[in-house]
Amino acid sequence: MEAMLYEKGVGNVRCRLCARRCVIADGKRGVCGVRENRGGVLMTLVYGKAASCAVDPIEKKPLFHFHPGTKALSVSTVGCNFRCLFCDNWSISQPDEIFGDPLSPEEIVSLAKRTGCRSISYTYTEPTVFFEYAHDTARLAKKEGIFNTFVTNGYMTPEAVEVISPYLDAATVDFKGSGDPSFYRAFCGVPDASPVFDALLEMKRRKIFIEVTNLIVPGGGDIKSPFLKLSGWIRDSLGAETPYHILRFFPSYLWSGSDPLPHNAMEEFWKMARREGLSHVYLGNMPGGSFENTVCPSCGNVVIERCGFEVLSLNLKGNACSWCGRALNVVA
Numbered sequence: 001m002e003a004m005l006y007e008k009g010v011g012n013v014r015c016r017l018c019a020r021r022c023v024i025a026d027g028k029r030g031v032c033g034v035r036e037n038r039g040g041v042l043m044t045l046v047y048g049k050a051a052s053c054a055v056d057p058i059e060k061k062p063l064f065h066f067h068p069g070t071k072a073l074s075v076s077t078v079g080c081n082f083r084c085l086f087c088d089n090w091s092i093s094q095p096d097e098i099f100g101d102p103l104s105p106e107e108i109v110s111l112a113k114r115t116g117c118r119s120i121s122y123t124y125t126e127p128t129v130f131f132e133y134a135h136d137t138a139r140l141a142k143k144e145g146i147f148n149t150f151v152t153n154g155y156m157t158p159e160a161v162e163v164i165s166p167y168l169d170a171a172t173v174d175f176k177g178s179g180d181p182s183f184y185r186a187f188c189g190v191p192d193a194s195p196v197f198d199a200l201l202e203m204k205r206r207k208i209f210i211e212v213t214n215l216i217v218p219g220g221g222d223i224k225s226p227f228l229k230l231s232g233w234i235r236d237s238l239g240a241e242t243p244y245h246i247l248r249f250f251p252s253y254l255w256s257g258s259d260p261l262p263h264n265a266m267e268e269f270w271k272m273a274r275r276e277g278l279s280h281v282y283l284g285n286m287p288g289g290s291f292e293n294t295v296c297p298s299c300g301n302v303v304i305e306r307c308g309f310e311v312l313s314l315n316l317k318g319n320a321c322s323w324c325g326r327a328l329n330v331v332a
């Protein structure tokens with residue numbers, strides 16, 4: 001299928017989906033490995049080829065403030081525009097060949113309805129690289145009253161955000177190592193993290209609900225100064241009540257050289273983010289503690305109590321705290 005968002009050059013094409021903006025010669029593919037120039041036409045090679053499809057709690061994305069306690073149908077294809085050494089999903093993000101089961105956008109929407117999912121999440125790998133598939137599915141889902149969410153590294157062009165924005169309700173944007181450029185170069189194979197910040201601003205401008213994650217990778221991605229800088233940027237640019245998930249790292253794929261941080265070190269990061277003025281800070285990959293609960297910034301009562309990805313109690317009236325009535329940054 002012909003790709004969206006590219007322009008033809010002399011003897012090549014330029015892809016405009018992600019911030020790499022690959023210039024691709026005839027017969028070659030972009031960095032993501034799933035977009036190919038065939039005689040001057042850029043083709044997507046993964047349309048309709050689902051590498052994984054599962055029903056998840058929406059909390060697993062993580063989306064803690066967007067329709068909490070509901071189910072999300074999660075879909076992906078193979079491919080990614082990053083090369084993270086610690087990727088959890090490397091078998092589908094960095095495959096030797098393209099694979100996937102045939103699954104049309106119509107079938108995905110029908111499956112979401114049959115399984116009682118309120119939303120479809122484009123996730124596991126980077127949805128930007130299967131943009132056309134996500135776009136067509138999201139458009140159909142929207143007509144059926146089903147929400148759409150991206151779990152993304154945020155390395156999208158503003159043009160891609162603009163095109164998907166009529167159908168995209170929410171996004172979890174995933175930083176690694178607090179967006180430190182040297183960490184992105186060394187660990188993710190990406191020259192610069194600045195496009196992620198630009199994409200987040202574009203999402204906010206287009207009223208896409210945003211939650212932010214930050215994977216703390218010991219041995220380079222656990223440095224305090226970029227962490228403080230990112231916390232301040234979220235507060236000032238996205239809002240102090242933006243849900244912010246600090247994720248504990250576990251060794252994976254090619255990066256087994258460091259152990260997960262101890263709980264008390266993770267709690268220090270949590271405290272730093274709170275001191276920077278963020279109201280809704282969570283610790284991820286540490287189930288069972290109070291760091292998973294949503295607390296009302298006004299009255300201090302627990303509004304959403306969680307254990308892992310399970311919602312144990314929901315004390316909301318619409319989007320307001322049912323204890324004191326304060327409006328919260330929650331879509332319910």
Ligand code: SF4
Binds near residue numbers: 022033
């Ligand atoms: S989506 Fe793929 S082909 Fe397009 S710019 Fe990004 S890495 Fe390159």
